[in-house]
Amino acid sequence: xxxxxxLAAGLVFGAGLILSGMTDPGKVIGFLDVAGNWDxxxxxxxxxxxxxxxxxxxxxxxxxxxxxxxxLHLPNRRDIDARLIGGSVAFGIGWGLAGFCPGPALVSLAxxxxxxxxxxxxxxxxxxxxxxxxxxx
Amino acid sequence: xxIDWAHFTPWTSLAGGxxxxxxxxxxxxxxxxxxxxxxxxxxxxxxQRGDVAWRLAFVGxxxxxxxxxxxxxxxxxxxxxxxxxxxxxxxxLVGAGTSYGSGCTSGHGVCGLSRLSPRxxxxxxxxxxxxxxxxxxxxxxx
Numbered sequence: 001x002x003x004x005x006x007l008a009a010g011l012v013f014g015a016g017l018i019l020s021g022m023t024d025p026g027k028v029i030g031f032l033d034v035a036g037n038w039d040x041x042x043x044x045x046x047x048x049x050x051x052x053x054x055x056x057x058x059x060x061x062x063x064x065x066x067x068x069x070x071x072l073h074l075p076n077r078r079d080i081d082a083r084l085i086g087g088s089v090a091f092g093i094g095w096g097l098a099g100f101c102p103g104p105a106l107v108s109l110a111x112x113x114x115x116x117x118x119x120x121x122x123x124x125x126x127x128x129x130x131x132x133x134x135x136x137x
Numbered sequence: 138x139x140i141d142w143a144h145f146t147p148w149t150s151l152a153g154g155x156x157x158x159x160x161x162x163x164x165x166x167x168x169x170x171x172x173x174x175x176x177x178x179x180x181x182x183x184x185q186r187g188d189v190a191w192r193l194a195f196v197g198x199x200x201x202x203x204x205x206x207x208x209x210x211x212x213x214x215x216x217x218x219x220x221x222x223x224x225x226x227x228x229x230l231v232g233a234g235t236s237y238g239s240g241c242t243s244g245h246g247v248c249g250l251s252r253l254s255p256r257x258x259x260x261x262x263x264x265x266x267x268x269x270x271x272x273x274x275x276x277x278x279x
Contacts, residue, residue: 003191006192009161010196010199012160032271034269038140040147049158060165074171078255088263089263091241097227098231105228111213126231127236130233
């Protein structure tokens with residue numbers, strides 16, 4: 001049941017990424033290029049998603065459970081450390097270089113975009129490197 | 138700064154964003170999970186019993202989205218300038234960076250900001266600033 005719901009959520013999420021234009025790296029880089037010919041579209045994507053998300057998280061917080069009575073698995077970390085900032089900066093550099101972030105890259109991979117396949121393979125490698133490094137710590 | 142009116146799509150971007158928010162709401166209110174793509178994928182690389190099926194299903198849904206949108210006549214034509222080497226470096230940075238930073242555009246940028254998390258606000262400002270700086274250097278400096 002949970003898997004079926006997650007499948008539906010993933011499908012709607014991917015449809016939203018395509019409709020919003022976020023699966024086009026040119027559009028993402030156009031947003032990040034504030035000094036050039038700026039495409040503000042991504043701000044509208046964020047605004048649309050956050051307005052809906054705000055009410056969802058508020059509702060979930062008040063209920064303390066899912067609508068089906070299940071547990072909420074929410075991140076509980078509140079620390080702001082060098083790993084958070086350093087990791088996010090590294091992510092931002094990669095995002096600016098290629099115009100792909102994880103969701104749109106996966107969707108583009110499924111559309112048969114060759115460059116997305118290269119990017120996703122490298123992205124998974126980066127995640128594996130992290131997992132291996134964490135095991136050694 | 139000039140506005141790129143030719144590519145600016147306020148309404149479809151706003152509607153697409155709302156769909157993304159709705160999907161995050163579905164996953165949260167029905168499955169109790171946060172729709173952070175890097176976290177969902179990363180969890181598959183360190184699998185734990187009982188925590189794999191929903192992740193695979195969500196990724197499966199994402200991968201099915203282009204086919205579903207094609208049925209509705211919604212295609213997409215990506216503009217990609219990055220060559221092979223850039224894609225590899227960018228992918229590595231995105232994979233490792235989102236792992237160390239515990240999230241990406243969806244986990245921190247959408248879900249984290251939706252729940253007013255200061256941690257996610259810091260992360261979002263950091264990756265946005267780094268993205269802007271990178272594009273500035275690549276397009277206007279190098």
